[in-house]
């Protein structure tokens with residue numbers, strides 16, 4: 001016999017997007033069910049490297065990120081412990097003229113939105129990061145207010161706050177069926193059924209297959225991205241370094257002293273795959289040392305793989321779907337951790353008040369998906 005429980009909003013997926021949305025819905029007094037097929041953060045969020053930047057190319061992304069930065073900054077007080085939020089900046093490196101032009105035009109938009117960003121010469125860049133190899137560098141875009149936080153601590157903070165409000169978590173228990181006779185009825189793997197008038201689908205790379213159950217075909221394409229972490233070493237870099245060459249990479253140093261980094265594979269590696277590769281390990285080491293030769297002495301501790309969930313234009317889908325009261329929040333690309341707090345707050349407002357408090361048309365489900373976020 002099924003055991004049906006009711007709530008105001010059911011949230012499928014306990015990554016950063018699901019938990020941040022839950023946190024802000026909970027603040028509004030909503031009764032929630034948060035369903036996670038594995039453990040909290042087990043999808044992409046705990047595989048990410050915690051970078052937070054405001055240097056985007058479209059106004060909505062920049063605004064969301066400005067807001068996210070201020071929300072990350074408040075977490076220590078809100079959660080009662082530090083989430084290792086640190087504003088060491090992001091330094092985007094251009095080794096060809098095309099990227100210099102991209103940076104210049106983005107800086108104009110970012111400044112219009114009030115972001116503190118500037119274009120540095122190679123010498124100014126070297127002053128900022130003395131260990132950086134500037135051979136071939138033409139210019140760098142720098143925002144000192146960008147930075148990092150530790151994903152494990154951010155999720156822990158949201159979880160504790162939701163527990164304090166006695167919100168219901170269903171962990172290690174995937175949603176296997178979604179139906180909508182009137183309200184939504186979700187069936188979980190253990191047979192438990194949940195009834196909710198509103199559902200948030202924030203299942204990261206699995207969002208597309210879940211939405212298909214409801215007859216929706218969303219342009220969401222998971223791809224594998226890999227990362228590694230070194231042993232702790234004395235402070236060597238403060239900003240996140242992002243090398244935009246095709247064989248570039250990006251990495252930063254946590255407050256703990258560990259260096260964490262990734263590169264964007266070319267060609268991309270489509271599908272949901274959590275298997276790490278030897279190729280990445282070999283390549284990433286070389287690329288990091290090319291950029292910061294002193295890293296030659298650092299020992300790699302471990303590597304892992306996770307997913308970016310891509311959309312055709314590189315911006316997320318955050319919107320009510322054509323199925324009334326079914327909200328989609330996915331397609332976060334390599335930015336979901338940093339977008340999380342800002343998107344969670346606005347999506348919670350939209351769900352509770354049934355109207356946006358900001359212009360989110362850039363993230364609309366029915367947009368044309370033309371153009372491309374130039375700072376992937």
Ligand SMILES: Cc1cc2nc3c(=O)[nH]c(=O)nc-3n(C[C@H](O)[C@H](O)[C@H](O)COP(=O)(O)OP(=O)(O)OC[C@H]3O[C@@H](n4cnc5c(N)ncnc54)[C@H](O)[C@@H]3O)c2cc1C
Nearest residue numbers: 013015017037043044045048051175204306335336337338
């Ligand atoms: C190597 C790497 C580095 C990255 N670095 C950064 C970075 O520096 N900064 C940044 O902002 N972003 C970064 N990202 C991207 C970031 O991790 C993602 O954009 C973000 O975590 C997406 O969050 P999410 O909540 O949408 O998805 P997820 O974290 O994937 O959460 C979705 C959850 O849904 C659950 N789920 C799926 N199906 C079901 C089901 N049927 N029932 C119940 N639950 C289900 C999954 O188990 C999962 O936990 C990185 C990603 C990778 C892989």
